[in-house]
Amino acid sequence: MNASSAGGLRFTTTQWLVCTIAVIGFAFDIYELLMLPLIARPALMELIGAVPGSPEFAMWVGRLFFIPAICGGIFGLLGGWLTDRMGRRRVLTFSILLYAVGAFCAGFSTTVWMLLFFRCLVFVGVCVEFVAAVAWLAELFPDPVQREKVLGYTQAFSSIGGLLVAVANGLAISYAGSFPALALPEFLNIFGGTIADGHAPWRYTLVSGLIPAIPLIIIRPFLPESPIWAKKKAEGTLKRARIADLFISPQLRKVTIISTIMFALAFGAAFGAIQHIQRIVPGLPEVQEQARIAGEKAAEGKVGPAAAKANTIAQRLKEQEIAASVTKVQEVGGLVGRFLLAILIVRVASRQKLIRLFQGPGLIVIPLVFAVAATSSLSWTYIGMFFAGMLTVGQFSFWGNYLPRVYPLHLRGTGESFAANIGGRLLGTSFAWITTTLAVQSWMPGDSPTLKLAYTAAIVGFLVYLGGFIVSFWLPEPPSEDLDD
Numbered sequence: 001m002n003a004s005s006a007g008g009l010r011f012t013t014t015q016w017l018v019c020t021i022a023v024i025g026f027a028f029d030i031y032e033l034l035m036l037p038l039i040a041r042p043a044l045m046e047l048i049g050a051v052p053g054s055p056e057f058a059m060w061v062g063r064l065f066f067i068p069a070i071c072g073g074i075f076g077l078l079g080g081w082l083t084d085r086m087g088r089r090r091v092l093t094f095s096i097l098l099y100a101v102g103a104f105c106a107g108f109s110t111t112v113w114m115l116l117f118f119r120c121l122v123f124v125g126v127c128v129e130f131v132a133a134v135a136w137l138a139e140l141f142p143d144p145v146q147r148e149k150v151l152g153y154t155q156a157f158s159s160i161g162g163l164l165v166a167v168a169n170g171l172a173i174s175y176a177g178s179f180p181a182l183a184l185p186e187f188l189n190i191f192g193g194t195i196a197d198g199h200a201p202w203r204y205t206l207v208s209g210l211i212p213a214i215p216l217i218i219i220r221p222f223l224p225e226s227p228i229w230a231k232k233k234a235e236g237t238l239k240r241a242r243i244a245d246l247f248i249s250p251q252l253r254k255v256t257i258i259s260t261i262m263f264a265l266a267f268g269a270a271f272g273a274i275q276h277i278q279r280i281v282p283g284l285p286e287v288q289e290q291a292r293i294a295g296e297k298a299a300e301g302k303v304g305p306a307a308a309k310a311n312t313i314a315q316r317l318k319e320q321e322i323a324a325s326v327t328k329v330q331e332v333g334g335l336v337g338r339f340l341l342a343i344l345i346v347r348v349a350s351r352q353k354l355i356r357l358f359q360g361p362g363l364i365v366i367p368l369v370f371a372v373a374a375t376s377s378l379s380w381t382y383i384g385m386f387f388a389g390m391l392t393v394g395q396f397s398f399w400g401n402y403l404p405r406v407y408p409l410h411l412r413g414t415g416e417s418f419a420a421n422i423g424g425r426l427l428g429t430s431f432a433w434i435t436t437t438l439a440v441q442s443w444m445p446g447d448s449p450t451l452k453l454a455y456t457a458a459i460v461g462f463l464v465y466l467g468g469f470i471v472s473f474w475l476p477e478p479p480s481e482d483l484d485d
């Protein structure tokens with residue numbers, strides 16, 4: 001490739017393979033993460049018989065969001081350190097395999113604890129994958145303009161992953177009865193128990209997470225290591241990565257602290273507000289009416305317990321179907337936001353101004369979406385979630401472009417991992433627990449569980465956006481040249 005192309009997107013075959021595997025990794029890490037909001041409600045209703053809105057239900061939703069995030073934050077930081085020690089390609093490969101296999105096994109869960117265990121494995125894989133992929137891409141494309149474009153556009157495919165999981169969940173709901181029934185594989189017998197409903201749509205959605213492992217196994221032998229990392233490693237000049245080094249120099253300390261806080265608040269908007277929309281939507285009057293009609297239609301010609309069961313199942317499936325459709329719109333918005341960021345990243349020089357282009361409008365959009373649209377109108381919820389997704393998800397791509405520029409080679413994976421995994425995945429996802437905990441308090445406004453959740457999401461979403469906007473004024477601008485090792 002001619003580096004003098006000023007950032008042109010003319011790639012060699014190897015570079016296309018690199019971008020392909022990065023796109024798969026970015027797409028499916030969001031695919032795996034966004035499964036939970038779609039499957040949490042039906043999975044908990046089957047595995048523990050919890051009633052949505054009950055304290056037990058809220059407790060387990062919080063656990064399923066936050067405990068995997070703790071594991072992801074801790075082991076993700078270790079994975080970032082290993083990325084600097086063992087190489088970008090090797091860690092990237094194993095992280096994708098880990099979250100693919102974890103998601104597949106979660107589909108056969110016989111208890112909520114088994115589901116929690118495999119969701120922890122998924123989260124660890126996802127947390128490590130992002131860091132390894134960003135460092136890998138940043139070093140494989142040394143031309144600054146081209147690198148910004150590659151990082152921006154490959155990360156945009158993360159939202160394709162969110163859209164795909166919504167589609168996969170919709171297909172699972174529509175065709176679950178036609179798929180082969182799932183039975184517990186022999187290698188998972190150590191967990192015990194039996195699968196109560198082998199045709200449950202949430203199970204097929206989880207099992208589909210194995211998909212990214214297939215092309216990875218085929219393409220992996222052709223993937224190169226980061227040339228600059230490999231060169232320094234071979235020469236013996238690669239410095240040893242230490243987490244403490246992130247805080248030794250004043251410049252790195254400021255970068256690490258501010259980016260960690262802002263990453264946490266960006267994820268706080270997603271996990272404290274946006275990812276709860278799937279549980280808010282069933283409370284809308286229009287959705288309840290559609291579910292009622294679907295239930296009555298399913299119960300036609302049946303009597304007694306059979307009619308009641310058919311009615312209940314049909315209503316739940318209709319609610320899941322509509323929730324999945326809202327998620328699709330949200331992810332389309334996220335896709336637009338990521339592509340918008342990829343366009344702006346080479347046009348807006350100041351990174352402070354760039355991030356505030358997303359944060360400023362979000363201060364208005366998020367509370368309106370959750371406190372007004374999501375409590376009254378399905379149509380307005382669709383529109384609002386498009387813009388909420390655009391403004392929130394667009395910020396995630398910002399960090400993939402920003403972080404490689406502010407850390408030296410030997411600390412790139414470690415520094416990225418601290419901000420992304422300790423800040424975003426660990427602290428940021430804790431807002432899911434904060435929202436679910438506050439939403440069941442008697443003093444929270446709303447006369448139903450879904451209304452309380454909507455108002456709580458509006459409050460939490462507004463506060464984290466406000467915090468991110470304020471802190472952005474201290475965000476260091478990256479240097480004009482990459483930091484030396």
